[in-house]
Each structure stands twice: as structure tokens, then as C-alpha cells.
Amino acid sequence: MKRSFLNITAVIGLLVFPSMREIQAQFLPFGRNKISYAQFHWRVLKTEHFDVYYYPEMLDLAQRGATFAEEAYGDLREKFNFSINHRIPLILYSSPIHFQQTNVSPGFIPEGVGGFFEFLKGRVVIPSNGSLANFRHVIRHELVHVFMHNRVERVIVDYGIPGDRYPPLWFVEGLAEFFSTEWDSQAEMVLRDAVLNGYFTPISRIGAIAGTFLMYKEGQAALMFMAEKYGHESIRLLLENLWKGKTFNDVMKATIGKTFREFDVEWEYYLKKKYYPLLADYREPGDVSIPVVTNGFNSKPTFYQRGDSTYVVYIGNLTGYTSIYMKSLRGGKPVRLIQGEKTDEFEAFHIFQSRMSIYGDSVLVFVTKSGASDVLHLYDLPNRKHLRNLRFKDLVMLGSPSWSPDGTRIVFSAINKAGWNDLYIVNVRTEELRKITNDIYDDRDPAWSPDGSWIVFTSDRGSAGTHGVYNLYGYDLSTRLVYAVTDENTSYYSPAWSADGKTLACTNDRDGTQNIFFFRFDNNRRPVELRRVTRLTTAAFDPVFTAKGSVLFSVFDHFQFQIRGINEVLEAYDSLEVIPFAAPHRPLTAWDVPPYGVQSASSDMPYxxxxxxxxxxxxxxxxxxxxxxxxxxxxxxxxxxxxxxxxxxxxxxxxxxxxxxxxxxxxxxxxxxxxxxxxxxxxxxxxxxxxxxxxxxxxxxxxxxxxxxxxxxxxxxxxxxxxxxxxxxxxxxxxxxxxxxxxxxxxxxxxxxxNALYYWTGPIDGNRFNITLSYTTDIQYSNVNYYSVLLDYRRYFRIDQRTAFASRIELLYNHGEEARRYFLGGSWDLRGWPFWSIRGTKVWLTSHELRFPLLDNIGLNFPFGNVSLGLIRGALFFDAGNAWDAEYPGTRGSIGFGFRFNLLGVLVLRYDLGKRIENNFTSLQSGLFQQFFFGWDF
Amino acid sequence: MRVSIIVLAIGMTLTGCRTIINLYEPIIVSDNEWNMLGRDARHSGFVVNTIEPPLQLEWTRDVSGGVTTGSPVYGDGVLMIPTLSGFISFVDIVSGDEFGFINLRATTAAAPAVKDSLLVAPVYAGEISLRVYNLKNASLYWEIQTGTVETAPLIVDRFLVAASTQGVMYCFDLPETTEVWRTNLPARIYATPVSDGARVVVACSNGVIYGLDLREGKILWKQPTGAAVFATPVMSDSLCIVPSLDEYVYAVHSRTGALAWKTFIGTKAYSGGALADSLFILGGTNETVYALNVKTGSIAWSTRRRGVVSTLPVVAGSVAYVGFQSGFLVAFDVQTGNILWENRVEGRIRMSPVAAGDRIVVISERSEMYCWKSEQ
CATH class of the missing domain: 2.20.50 (Outer Surface Protein A; domain 2)
Structure with a gap:
């Protein structure tokens, strides 16, 4: 499975908030809905080695995807010294939103998932995100899984070893990255931060970060080091030697002569030697900038001024839901402006992907997914009021809207149904839409100049774009022509104008990670000067100017995404380091990917x-x-x-x-x-x-x-x-x-x-309900005839990040001939009472529970290794209710305390002890009850 | 003789002998048969008599236990097939019937080698890495500790040469069961060594080709390539031809190590090649078979057929047979590269085919052995 950094919080969210898991409640089902908004008319493009599934709107993209797939096949065939002798099903989508509707995988697909390989039928499912370089990377990444899986299967069969002798996840994903992409600035940022800030996790303990973006990149880095020290072929041999050891540790010893721990010693030394010298020339974020927002995962700061008050508006995730927050630059607590991911209107923010923009002192424009596609939202900041949506028929995903200086138009990027990411301008009043770029290149982050005459944006249309390099380009609004602002082999992102339009802030990764730079231009809009603003050990991105020439930006530091600022940096412009800079001279558009040719009708057919x-x-x-x-x-x-x-x-x-x-x-x-x-x-x-x-x-x-x-x-x-x-x-x-x-x-x-949000052992935020009416009758003999009214309502009140108060009320009413009976008792409902011992056609139940963290980690150190038991949570609970047929027998209840332990993410073990409330709620049980069972919290 | 062997085998079993040999017939292999990887110590992969396509399937047989790399060997009318489950199976070439086996009790992933009646099998069995069996009396002849051996043993006259994965070259006097010399090399060895009768040439994972004196083990010369070498070198007269993973094929003079030529083929070759008169034939991971002029290195022809080639070709007179991972056994005209015939087996072909007299034998990764004979 390929995960992108852009949605790293989604990945983190999976670890911290495993909310995608759906459970079946005792009586009534809940769960969110995976909706097939679009009806795709699938076709199949048959290449030499692949059956490429696509829909007609994305034919051009699919043909290029087929080219990438065949190219990757040839390369991986060499790397693995192995042929795949069956046709590989490659299912393509033109955007992540379409991809999220796939039924190849039954569950929800989080935003951070860039594609996946499904082992059962060998299917590869991949969306484009508008970037051909990324499309190529993800296709290649998933095909590494295909080759690896088939190769490992072969070793297992050939040598008759147990089928579970599969390489560990860090190797599986690290290899997929190593064989599919180059070491990029995001990978460098994450690894540098881990090494320099002391949370680097060696291979012998990498299970602690299983599944995270950090694990992907550490795995890639470990294999890069191994290839450098022990030869590229050692990587392939690790797979072929799987039979040589019962554990992968043994296999590594047999292949390169080193155990995990011995390898860790060499690798850690190598990384320290590489990164520690950076501390001499580079600065920690805390040294050179002031903190603005430090808690949670925050990005895309936008400066907002109303009167004398100044604020930063940003997208953040403090609670598990991504939302828009506003915070005064003078301090204080952040205020949540828009609650995200709980309602249909703000279904998902594309955190780290889409910037926001404010017109004057009033209207904020931002993007969320809402139903079948993204929409632009206009929001009245002074009155904290949502004004309206702008939805566009053929545009699926939107990004980074930017107001024109006069507030009449908005420029933004958008992925259409064909899968291409271009720039569009919409007239806010008439909603007239104009496409201003129209090509295969990935155009992002437009910034309208304060004089209104041109738009700067970042794009991979330059000659280095095939390698995923982005440069800055200008769009002249009078001539409607695009011209290059930069043309280098390092990437520029996130252009943002100063209020006077003289200075353009942006990021560049010439240091290996992103840092902030300023451009200045001559009267012909040619860049004449480039100056460095930050030289951070980790990374700085998303710069924006304040009215007084300070700059706000996002920082990655200590595995947190913070918002920080440097005051009045424009005043100190002349003291900033000048960076040598070559004006662009190469042709504007320099590359294309040949679409895979369709040789005959039998090569392209309806699904x-x-x-x-x-x-x-x-x-x-x-x-x-x-x-x-x-x-x-x-x-x-x-x-x-x-x-x-x-x-x-x-x-x-x-x-x-x-x-x-x-x-x-x-x-x-x-x-x-x-x-x-x-x-x-x-x-x-x-x-x-x-x-x-x-x-x-x-x-x-x-x-x-x-x-x-x-x-x-x-x-x-x-x-x-x-x-x-x-x-x-x-x-x-x-x-x-x-x-x-x-x-x-x-x-x-x-x-x-x-819309409940799951934590380790159950929901901690949101609410859920189910109202069901049903009628059952015997239409021939009239022996059975009853109706049912069922109601289950649950609400979770968040107290802090990991603590919540949960309430449930449940009414189940069956009445009539042969009406079915319900049951209560046990760890799932009326605790303390024997399991399912209370029965009747009518039930009422209410439960209230305080859920809180008890122990974050229990580690046991054995001579053979360390075992971590993970997180244990506690609960204080109160239950009341009963079940009956004809006559209400009085109320039963219970109070007590419980322990909850999540076993491997799939099972919650529950231990409760407390007192029953007996005799129609008039007395407490004389002793204590104890119950041990399993199941998620209600 | 047969009775004595049976009695011996039963006796060994009953007495708890750890090696089980079940062999009803003594086997004596002559030097001009396919008695090691690539047929001979030069790994020529060449037999004089043309096995003319089209071929007719004579028999098939299930070789239980899994096969991967390496190759069977052949002599005295018997195919000797190493399996991953730790057996060497003895199969009659005419009938396809198994008439005996050796239980190595350890995985063997490389081809064995036979000298007269002594069979040398590399095994993955802890400290023991080579086991020598006497095929005359079905007995374990010698166990040798060299560290892990993942390459095929090389037999030159009375010398047994083995390369350990850890980079140590060994030479033993096979009949005398004594070590003659050992030489440490600075890198791991995954490519089977080759010999011209006076020297041993071995290529290592550091990309360097080493020439050693056969009798003393002294390093005579070394020649670098651009990447690790996994392919089996081939000796053609005084030239040693070595495909490297840098996608070049190198030819060095076996006496001096001087580079005669190098040719870029644009693909990794993991297996090695075979000789066909003036041509060196090899297949690559790019699903293409190449013929290089032995004297100049120029590419005479190249032909693509779907499937990675990870086996050594067999050249039978004017026809080259190549096994592909797509399951195809393809016969090429050695002069033109034209495909003369092909047949597909179930599963990949990753174990090198052999020419057994006038037959071609292929074993697929699904453990199915196919024996073809010319229809003519």
C-alpha cells in the first residue's frame, strides 16, 4: 500500500484514531457509508502484461498509466530476476475521490492511501492525484508488491516453508519505496527530524512505528544503506533466502552476515555521521522562529487582519477531526471556525494539500470534499457565517483557491474527470468558469499578484518534471500565456505574495528539505534576486506574509506540524543571504509520456x-x-x-x-x-x-x-x-x-x-443513531403478527484528546403474536448481570461511561527481546435498564470501573468490576462483580 | 552388486546411519558427459551432436521436492536431479523412471558434479557444505566443511574446486580427500567458478574477476567489472567470458586477465551462457537471447521471447535451447537467432536444461521433468 506524505495525518490518524473500523452493535447496525457517487463505464486496455481497467473519461491518463506499468514491469523484472506469468489486473482511477469509491476493498480508504495491492486476487488499484510523476511512482510502488509477493510465494512453495514466513512490513514497504522512487525532500525531512530529535527507530524496534510514513521512509533508508554497503543484490537475496531462517532476523544474518541489532549499529552510526554535521550550519526551528500554533498537526496558515487585530487561520487536527481554526497572533487559544469531518458539507479537508485565501478582511475561501466532489466554500469571517458553496460539474478535486485583488474572481487548481490538474478562474458572482491551463502537467498553488496582472503557480511542466520536480510559472492575465519563472532541478512550492507585491515567498528543496526563500522581480516580471529566509535542519513550508512583512509558515519538527513565524523579515530583507540563481532559458514545455498504443480492437474492450x-x-x-x-x-x-x-x-x-x-x-x-x-x-x-x-x-x-x-x-x-x-x-x-x-x-x-470517531477501544467523539420500524405478519395462517420499534442513540462528549464521556439510550419494543424477545446482561450492555440472562420483548437501557487513558505503555523486557503491551484505558460506568414481556419487573443497573485493552488492533479485551444495583434500584450488591469479555466500547 | 547395495542400504538404515542412499545400480560417469553445471569445467554448455527440432515429448515425470536454480547432471544413462527438499534423484533417461535417490537431509540449491563414480553435492546443512558420495557402492564418501556454498562444484582432473559464499576458494584432492589449498577473496561468491585446466577463474559480488592458479590457489590476476557477478563464466579457448550485472559481458584472457573485449547488452544476466562455435549465447532478464562473437564481442543477433532467462543455454550442434521463466523451451538457430521450435511447460523454467545424449531435459519450477527427443 502506498501512502503519501501529503496526508500524513491520515496515517497518524489511523494509529491514534482507528476510526475506520466499524463494529456491529448488539442489535442495530451503525457505520458510515461508502458511496458510489459516480457510475463508471469501465473498459479494459490490454497491454503485454496488464489488464488496465479504466473509464472512458480518463483514457489518455490510462494509456499513460499503461506505459508506466509496462516500463515498471521491465525494470522490476530485472531487479527481481523474475517473470510474472499471469496478467496483472491494474485498476485505475482518475482522482483520489473516485478511488475512494472502489469496491475492490470493502472498507473506507483514508485520504492518505495512494494506492494498494490486494493479495487475494492480485489486483492493483491506483488513483492519479494529478501528477504523472506521482502516478508513475505509485504504479511502480504497487508493482514492487506484486513482484515481491509472487517471488516470496515461489520461495515458500519451492522450499516448503510455512506460509507465514513473509518479510516484515518495514521491508515490504521500504523495498516498494526503494525500488519505485528516489529519496525526496519529504523523506529527508522525516528521517532528519527522527535522527536529530532522538526518535529514530532502529530496525530491531521498528514494530513500534509499524504502518506509519516514518516506517515507510526508514525502511527505504535502511535498504538504501544496505544496498550501498552490501550491494544492491543483497536486497534481492533477502527475498530469495527467506527459507534460510525462521525469522527475518535469521535471514538477514544468512544473507549479509548481520542480525538486526548488528545492522542497526552500523546504520545508526552512518545516519549520525550524515546528519549531525547539519547542526553546525543549519538551525533548529526554535532558534530562528517564534511559535504560533504548536499542538496537533497544523498546516496552510493564512494571515487575517480585522482592524488592529491579527490572526492566523489554518487547517489543523487536534482532536482526530480536521477542522479550520483561527488564532490571534497575540496569543490565546485557537478558536475552531469550521468543524470538519462530522457533517456532509465539510466531509473531508485535504490536509497538507489545499491552501486557503482571504479577501480583504472578510471572506475566507477554502476547499472541502462534500459528497461526490470537492467544493469551494465562501465563509464570512467577521460574522462567522458560511456564505455559499461553489461546485463545478466536471471538476472532481479542487485545491488552493486564491482571491483576485478585487475580490471578484478566484483562481484555483482542479482535477477533472480525466485526471488532469489544471488552473481555473471562477467569477464569484456569475460562477462563470474559465480554464487557464489545459495540459497533462500538474499545476498547483496559484497565487494572484496584488496588482492583479498575473498569477504565479507551481507546476511540473519543466524539463525536470518527469522526476517530480516543480518550478514556478507565471500566467499573464492579459496575454493568457504561461511563462517560466524558474527552471531548476530542485523544486519550488507554495508561492505567496507580500502585500505590496514586490516580494514572492516560496519554498525550495535545494538543501534536501524545503526551506523558505524570497524572490524579487524586475518590471518585466523576471526574477532578479533570490534570498534565503530559513535554513532549518528539518523543513519549513506554506509561507504567507502578514501585513507588516512578517512571515508565517508551517514547520515539521519533533514529528509535529507546527505553525511558526519570523517577525518583520521583509524589513531585514537586505540582510538575507543571496542565493545564486539562473534565469530560465529552456523551452517551456519539454516532456510528455507516450500513451500506450492500442494495437487492435481486442486490446481495448468494454469491461x-x-x-x-x-x-x-x-x-x-x-x-x-x-x-x-x-x-x-x-x-x-x-x-x-x-x-x-x-x-x-x-x-x-x-x-x-x-x-x-x-x-x-x-x-x-x-x-x-x-x-x-x-x-x-x-x-x-x-x-x-x-x-x-x-x-x-x-x-x-x-x-x-x-x-x-x-x-x-x-x-x-x-x-x-x-x-x-x-x-x-x-x-x-x-x-x-x-x-x-x-x-x-x-x-x-x-x-x-x-459520525463517531474511534479511539483505541471505541468511540470518543461524534454521535450515532439508528431508528428502525418493522412489521412482520403471517399472510396465510395469521399465526404471527407483530411490529417492532427500535431506537438506539449514542453520543460521545469529548473532554480532551483522549478522554470522553459516552452516553447511550436504547429502546427496543416488539409487540404482537410471537414477537421476538431481546436479551440483556453482560459486558456489552447491563454490566454485572449474567450474560444475556435478562430477556423480554421490550427493552430499555441507558449506559453512561467516562473513558480515559490509564496506562500508555507497559513494556516487558525479556532476555530474548522486549514486549510492549500498548495502551490500557479505563472506564467509570453506570448502566440502567431492564427487559420484560408483559409487566415491568423494576429497574436494574450497575456501577463500576473497567479496564480496556486493545489486542493488535482487532480485539478489545474488557475487564469490569463493580456493584449491581438491585431490587428496583433500591440497593447495591453486597459484594463486587467481575466480568471479563471482549468487544469494543459502545 | 545390486543385492549388495540393497543390503548395504538396509543395513545403513537399520543401524541408524544418518545418510540414506537408495541406489540399485552403480553409476560411472565419463568426463565427456554432462557431469557438472554447464556440462564441463569450461561450462561450455555445448554438445557436438545436433538435436534437431522439432522435438517430441518422450516422457514426463514429477520430481517431488521443488527445484529452482542449478541444473541436473547426466552420465551413464542417468539423470541426477538435485531437489530443494534435499534429495538427489536418479532417473533413467530412457524410461523416465526413478531407480534411486540420495537423501541429503539438507537443501541443495546448486548443481552437483560427478567425477567417475564420485558425486559432489553442495548442501545447506550447518557446518557441512559439501557431501561426496560414491555411486559405485552407494556410500557417503566424504563430508567437507567450507562454510555455505551456493555455487556448483567444479571438478578438474582430480581437483574439486568449491567457492564458499563468504568468499573463500577451496581446492581439494577428490580421491585423496585432502585439502590442496584455500584462498580468501575479499567479497562474496555467487557465481560458479570455471577452469581452463590450469587456472580457475571466479567472479565475486564486488564485481572483480579473479584468476587463480589451479594447483596452488595463488591469485594470478584480477579484472574489475562494473557490478556484482552472479552469472557462471564460460571458458572459450584462452578467453574467459563473464556476464556482469553492470549489463556488460566481459572477455578476459585466462592467462593474464587482460581485457579482450566488453560488450554492452543492456540487461542483467544472472545465469551465464554457452558456446556455439564462434558464438557465445546467453539470455538476459530483458527476455532476450543474445549471440556474441567470441573473438570480438560484437552482437551477432538477439531475439526476444517473453520471459526472463535465468538458465544456462544448451547448445546441441547448430541449435541452442533456452529455457524461459515464461515456461517456454525455445530452440534457436545458433547462426541466425531464428526460432526453430518452442514448447511451453507448466511453470517457470529456472533450472538449466541439459542435453542428455540425444535428448533435452527440462525441469519446471512445478517439479515436472520433461524429456524431449528429436522427431527425426
Whole structure:
């Protein structure tokens, strides 16, 4: 999986706020919605080694992607000395927003994910983000995974070693980076900061940062060092020698003669020798700048002045939700202007990607994802009021809007459906849109000059752009021509004008990482002087000027993104270091990528669904009551994951005579490639049953029928669900003479909301609810007839970053003939009471819980290595409720304290102790109860 | 004899001998058979008689246990196939039937070598790295400790030359079971050494080719290349031809080490080549087979066929057979590079084919062995 630095907080968020995990609540489902906004008409481009899946709007991009893929194949074939002998499915999207709708992976795809390789069917799924260099990099990165996976599989089969003998994640991702890209300024920034600020994590302990951007880059750096010291071929040999050791540590010893720890000693020494001398010539951010915003992850500062008051408006993530904040430059606490990622309107900020702009002292323009695409938001700063949205039909992702000086127009970058990132100007009043660049190059961060005559932007259109180098360009608004401002082999980003229009601030990575520089121009807009503003050990970026000539910027330091400033730097302009600078002289547009040619009609064809197996599992179990049960489950789906079939077959017969009458079969189809996903299926279940809600009744049931269900997501956070089910149900009690026949028709409709934010053991922010109404009736015999009203509402009040107060109220009401019963008791609801011991057709329950961090880390040091148990959280809880059929038996409850421990991110272990509240809430339990179970917090 | 061997084998088993040899027939291999990687100590990969395509599949056989790099060897009508599961399987070339095996009890990833009735197998078994078996009486003849050996052993006259991965060259007197010399080189060795009868040439992971005196182990000369060498060098008269991972093929004089020529082929060659009269034929990772003029290094022809080549070619008279990772065994006209015939097997071909008399034998990575014979 490729992750980009631009969304590093999304990656961090995954570690700190594992909110993407969805859990099934006890009775009613929640969860956010992955919406198929766009209906893609897929086609397949067949190259020599790939089946490239694309949609017609992005044909040009797909053909270039195919070129990149074949080029990478040739290179990796050499690096691995290995052929892939099957066609590789390469599924391309023209933008990250389209990519997030893929059904190849069932879960949500966070913003920071640049692409992924899916091991089961060997599918590679990649979006473009507007940059061909990045597209090439990600394609290559994922294809490294393809080659590595196939190579490792081969070693496992050849040598008959256990299938879990896979290289560790740092190697897997480090190799994908090492073989796919050069060491760039972001990688340098992260590694320098880690080494110089003392949190560098050696290979022997790299599990502590598993999955982070830092791990990717440390892995890449480790392999670069290994290749330099032990030869490039040592990397390939590590894969081929996997059979030589039970652990990767052994494999490394057998291949290069060094264990992890021995390698760490050499590598750390090498890095210290490389980076420590920087301290002599470079400065720590704290030495040369003043802190403005230091907590959380912050970027894209924008200067705002109203009267004598000055502020910085910025995009930050303090709580797990990315939002827009404002802070006075005189100090004080930040104020949140726009709460992001909780509502449909501000569904996602593209943190680190899109700048903001303020017209005069009033209107802020910024970008968020809202539904199917990004929109521009206009926000009245003095009145703290959202004014309006600007949405553009063919533009999917927007970036870095910049006001014209007169406030009538906004220039911004946008990725269209074809996947190209160009510049556009919109008239704010008429909403008339004009495209001002139109090519394959990645044009970003436009800055309108204060005199209104030209726009400076950054682009990879220069001759070094194939390597991902960005330079500055100008767009003349009168001639409508683009011309080069710089043309170097180092990258310039984030141009920003001073108020008087004489000075342009920007960043450049000539030092290995980004630092801030100033340009000045002659009357012909030619750059005449370049001066250095910062020379930081790590990096400075996103510069903006204040009215008084100070500069605000983002800084990466101690693994934090801070906003810092240098006061009145323009006054000291003449004292800044002058940097030699060559005026551009090369042709403006210098490169292209040849599109992969389509040789024949059979090389490019409409997509046809072909189904492949996802899962095949058989099981035989023996139960003391029900005897032996055997069965199998199969699932299959098409390449794009849009259509899924599930098959279930099992038999509960205990004697040969029962075989035919004990078959259970179910077939379901789920279609996800529509705005309204739906499912339907048929089933036949027969056999002995034990109804959990009716513990005294063992019965035989034969049920068959069909169902249809659909879900309409109103947004990422809201949806309506409906289903209808018609089935025959014949029951007969085993220890009784009762028989019941019914033809049941069930209709249900639900309204669901979920914007909760997950932490280690459960939600800590947001809210969620589910209201369900359903009616079940026997349309033939009238033996069954009941209705259900179900409500579950949960709210999480954030107290600080890791502490929250959670409340839940649940009402479940079934009424009528043969109404089903619910159950309470146990660690998931009414704590302290025996598990599922309280039953009834009607339930009310309320729970309240203070969730807080207890122990951040428990480390155990053994002679063979250290074991870290991770984070343990605590909870103070109170529950009340009961379940009943006809007569309310009085209220039960509990109070107590609990420990929560997240095991490997997939399971939460829970230990509670406390006192039951008994006798209709009149007395406490005499002793203490203890309960140990598993499950996420409600 | 057969009875005695069976009795011996049973006896060894019952007495708890750790080496299990099950061999019903004594095997004696002559020097002009395919008795080591690349056929002979020069790794010529060349047999005089043309095996004319089209070929007809004579038999197939499942070689249990996995195969990767290396090569079978052949002699006395018997194929000797090393497997990753630690066996050397003895298969009758006519019938395809296995009639015996040696349980090495350790992985062997390189080709064995046979001198008369002594079979030398490199093994990955802790301190033991070479095991020598007597194929006359099915007994373990000698165990040698050299450190890990990932290259094929080289037998020149009575000398057994082995290169340890750690960069130490060893020479043993095979019949006498004594060490003759050892020489430390400054880098790891992944390429099988080659000999012209008087000298041993070995190329290392530091990209340097070394010439050693066969009888004393003294370093006579060294010649640098631009990258590590994994491919097996080939000796053509007085020239030693070495493909390097710098994408050049080097030819050095085996006596002096002087560079005769070097040719850029634009691809990494991990395996090595074979000789065909005045041509040196090799395949690369760019799915292309090249023929270089041995005297000048000029490229006579190149032909592309899908699939990485990581095996040594077999040249049978005027036809070169090359195994591709795409599973194709392709017959090339050695003079023109034209494809004369091809056939695809299940799985990649990563173990070098051999010419066994008038047959071509290929083993795919799915452990399936194919024996072809000319239809003519």
C-alpha cells in the first residue's frame, strides 16, 4: 500500500484514531457509508502484461498509466530476476475521490492511501492525484508488491516453508519505496527530524512505528544503506533466502552476515555521521522562529487582519477531526471556525494539500470534499457565517483557491474527470468558469499578484518534471500565456505574495528539505534576486506574509506540524543571504509520456464481469446437543468488486434419514456499483434450532423464502435502509407437540446516522443513531403478527484528546403474536448481570461511561527481546435498564470501573468490576462483580 | 552388486546411519558427459551432436521436492536431479523412471558434479557444505566443511574446486580427500567458478574477476567489472567470458586477465551462457537471447521471447535451447537467432536444461521433468 506524505495525518490518524473500523452493535447496525457517487463505464486496455481497467473519461491518463506499468514491469523484472506469468489486473482511477469509491476493498480508504495491492486476487488499484510523476511512482510502488509477493510465494512453495514466513512490513514497504522512487525532500525531512530529535527507530524496534510514513521512509533508508554497503543484490537475496531462517532476523544474518541489532549499529552510526554535521550550519526551528500554533498537526496558515487585530487561520487536527481554526497572533487559544469531518458539507479537508485565501478582511475561501466532489466554500469571517458553496460539474478535486485583488474572481487548481490538474478562474458572482491551463502537467498553488496582472503557480511542466520536480510559472492575465519563472532541478512550492507585491515567498528543496526563500522581480516580471529566509535542519513550508512583512509558515519538527513565524523579515530583507540563481532559458514545455498504443480492437474492450472466488471455507463442528454439523461457505466477486455472490450450504442431519430434510442453502447477491446498493437472495434453512431468546424451547424449523434489501446513503454519515422478506416458516417443538406454520412477510425501514470517531477501544467523539420500524405478519395462517420499534442513540462528549464521556439510550419494543424477545446482561450492555440472562420483548437501557487513558505503555523486557503491551484505558460506568414481556419487573443497573485493552488492533479485551444495583434500584450488591469479555466500547 | 547395495542400504538404515542412499545400480560417469553445471569445467554448455527440432515429448515425470536454480547432471544413462527438499534423484533417461535417490537431509540449491563414480553435492546443512558420495557402492564418501556454498562444484582432473559464499576458494584432492589449498577473496561468491585446466577463474559480488592458479590457489590476476557477478563464466579457448550485472559481458584472457573485449547488452544476466562455435549465447532478464562473437564481442543477433532467462543455454550442434521463466523451451538457430521450435511447460523454467545424449531435459519450477527427443 502506498501512502503519501501529503496526508500524513491520515496515517497518524489511523494509529491514534482507528476510526475506520466499524463494529456491529448488539442489535442495530451503525457505520458510515461508502458511496458510489459516480457510475463508471469501465473498459479494459490490454497491454503485454496488464489488464488496465479504466473509464472512458480518463483514457489518455490510462494509456499513460499503461506505459508506466509496462516500463515498471521491465525494470522490476530485472531487479527481481523474475517473470510474472499471469496478467496483472491494474485498476485505475482518475482522482483520489473516485478511488475512494472502489469496491475492490470493502472498507473506507483514508485520504492518505495512494494506492494498494490486494493479495487475494492480485489486483492493483491506483488513483492519479494529478501528477504523472506521482502516478508513475505509485504504479511502480504497487508493482514492487506484486513482484515481491509472487517471488516470496515461489520461495515458500519451492522450499516448503510455512506460509507465514513473509518479510516484515518495514521491508515490504521500504523495498516498494526503494525500488519505485528516489529519496525526496519529504523523506529527508522525516528521517532528519527522527535522527536529530532522538526518535529514530532502529530496525530491531521498528514494530513500534509499524504502518506509519516514518516506517515507510526508514525502511527505504535502511535498504538504501544496505544496498550501498552490501550491494544492491543483497536486497534481492533477502527475498530469495527467506527459507534460510525462521525469522527475518535469521535471514538477514544468512544473507549479509548481520542480525538486526548488528545492522542497526552500523546504520545508526552512518545516519549520525550524515546528519549531525547539519547542526553546525543549519538551525533548529526554535532558534530562528517564534511559535504560533504548536499542538496537533497544523498546516496552510493564512494571515487575517480585522482592524488592529491579527490572526492566523489554518487547517489543523487536534482532536482526530480536521477542522479550520483561527488564532490571534497575540496569543490565546485557537478558536475552531469550521468543524470538519462530522457533517456532509465539510466531509473531508485535504490536509497538507489545499491552501486557503482571504479577501480583504472578510471572506475566507477554502476547499472541502462534500459528497461526490470537492467544493469551494465562501465563509464570512467577521460574522462567522458560511456564505455559499461553489461546485463545478466536471471538476472532481479542487485545491488552493486564491482571491483576485478585487475580490471578484478566484483562481484555483482542479482535477477533472480525466485526471488532469489544471488552473481555473471562477467569477464569484456569475460562477462563470474559465480554464487557464489545459495540459497533462500538474499545476498547483496559484497565487494572484496584488496588482492583479498575473498569477504565479507551481507546476511540473519543466524539463525536470518527469522526476517530480516543480518550478514556478507565471500566467499573464492579459496575454493568457504561461511563462517560466524558474527552471531548476530542485523544486519550488507554495508561492505567496507580500502585500505590496514586490516580494514572492516560496519554498525550495535545494538543501534536501524545503526551506523558505524570497524572490524579487524586475518590471518585466523576471526574477532578479533570490534570498534565503530559513535554513532549518528539518523543513519549513506554506509561507504567507502578514501585513507588516512578517512571515508565517508551517514547520515539521519533533514529528509535529507546527505553525511558526519570523517577525518583520521583509524589513531585514537586505540582510538575507543571496542565493545564486539562473534565469530560465529552456523551452517551456519539454516532456510528455507516450500513451500506450492500442494495437487492435481486442486490446481495448468494454469491461465484462468475470467472477472469481474470494472465499471458500468448509467446516465441521460437533455440538453436544445438536450433533455434528457440516457445511461450506463460498463467496465470489468480479474484478472490480462491484458484484458479490455468497453461497452457504450446510447440513445438520444426525442420521442418514435426516440428510435430505436437514439441508440448508442460501444464495445472496450484493450489488455495490450503484448509488443505492442492494442485495437479494433466497434461502432454505431446516434443522434443529435453539432460539437464543427462548431458552427453554428446542425446535425443528424448515424455513424458505427470499429477501430484498437496499440502502440509500444520503451522505457519508446518513442513510436509509429498507428490506422486505417473504418466507415460509414451519416450526415444531422437539420436546412438545406444538407445531406452527406461517408464511411470514417482514418489512422494515431504518434511518441511520454515524459520525463517531474511534479511539483505541471505541468511540470518543461524534454521535450515532439508528431508528428502525418493522412489521412482520403471517399472510396465510395469521399465526404471527407483530411490529417492532427500535431506537438506539449514542453520543460521545469529548473532554480532551483522549478522554470522553459516552452516553447511550436504547429502546427496543416488539409487540404482537410471537414477537421476538431481546436479551440483556453482560459486558456489552447491563454490566454485572449474567450474560444475556435478562430477556423480554421490550427493552430499555441507558449506559453512561467516562473513558480515559490509564496506562500508555507497559513494556516487558525479556532476555530474548522486549514486549510492549500498548495502551490500557479505563472506564467509570453506570448502566440502567431492564427487559420484560408483559409487566415491568423494576429497574436494574450497575456501577463500576473497567479496564480496556486493545489486542493488535482487532480485539478489545474488557475487564469490569463493580456493584449491581438491585431490587428496583433500591440497593447495591453486597459484594463486587467481575466480568471479563471482549468487544469494543459502545 | 545390486543385492549388495540393497543390503548395504538396509543395513545403513537399520543401524541408524544418518545418510540414506537408495541406489540399485552403480553409476560411472565419463568426463565427456554432462557431469557438472554447464556440462564441463569450461561450462561450455555445448554438445557436438545436433538435436534437431522439432522435438517430441518422450516422457514426463514429477520430481517431488521443488527445484529452482542449478541444473541436473547426466552420465551413464542417468539423470541426477538435485531437489530443494534435499534429495538427489536418479532417473533413467530412457524410461523416465526413478531407480534411486540420495537423501541429503539438507537443501541443495546448486548443481552437483560427478567425477567417475564420485558425486559432489553442495548442501545447506550447518557446518557441512559439501557431501561426496560414491555411486559405485552407494556410500557417503566424504563430508567437507567450507562454510555455505551456493555455487556448483567444479571438478578438474582430480581437483574439486568449491567457492564458499563468504568468499573463500577451496581446492581439494577428490580421491585423496585432502585439502590442496584455500584462498580468501575479499567479497562474496555467487557465481560458479570455471577452469581452463590450469587456472580457475571466479567472479565475486564486488564485481572483480579473479584468476587463480589451479594447483596452488595463488591469485594470478584480477579484472574489475562494473557490478556484482552472479552469472557462471564460460571458458572459450584462452578467453574467459563473464556476464556482469553492470549489463556488460566481459572477455578476459585466462592467462593474464587482460581485457579482450566488453560488450554492452543492456540487461542483467544472472545465469551465464554457452558456446556455439564462434558464438557465445546467453539470455538476459530483458527476455532476450543474445549471440556474441567470441573473438570480438560484437552482437551477432538477439531475439526476444517473453520471459526472463535465468538458465544456462544448451547448445546441441547448430541449435541452442533456452529455457524461459515464461515456461517456454525455445530452440534457436545458433547462426541466425531464428526460432526453430518452442514448447511451453507448466511453470517457470529456472533450472538449466541439459542435453542428455540425444535428448533435452527440462525441469519446471512445478517439479515436472520433461524429456524431449528429436522427431527425426
Amino acid at each position: 465484462k464481469r468475470r467472477y472469481q472466488l474470494d472465499l471458500a471455507q468448509s467446516q465441521i463442528s460437533t455440538d453436544p446437543v445438536f450433533g455434528t454439523i457440516g457445511g461450506a461457505a463460498l463467496s465470489m466477486s468480479d474484478v472490480l468488486g462491484n458484484d458479490q455472490y455468497y453461497f452457504l450450504l450446510y447440513n445438520t442431519a444426525q442420521t442418514a434419514d435426516e440428510i435430505l430434510s436437514s439441508f440448508s442453502i442460501a444464495v445472496s447477491r450484493i450489488s455495490l456499483n450503484t448509488r443505492t446498493p442492494y442485495a437479494y437472495g433466497v434461502y432454505h434453512y431446516s434443522g434443529r434450532r435453539y432460539d437464543l431468546t427462548d431458552p427453554d424451547v428446542y425446535f425443528y424449523e424448515r424455513a424458505f423464502g427470499g429477501y430484498f434489501a437496499l440502502s440509500y446513503p444520503l451522505s457519508k454519515f446518513y442513510r436509509i435502509e429498507a428490506s422486505v422478506k417473504l418466507g415460509n416458516s414451519d416450526k415444531s417443538a422437539i420436546f412438545d407437540v406444538r407445531e406452527r406454520k406461517a408464511v411470514l412477510l417482514t418489512n422494515s425501514v431504518s434511518f441511520v446516522k454515524d
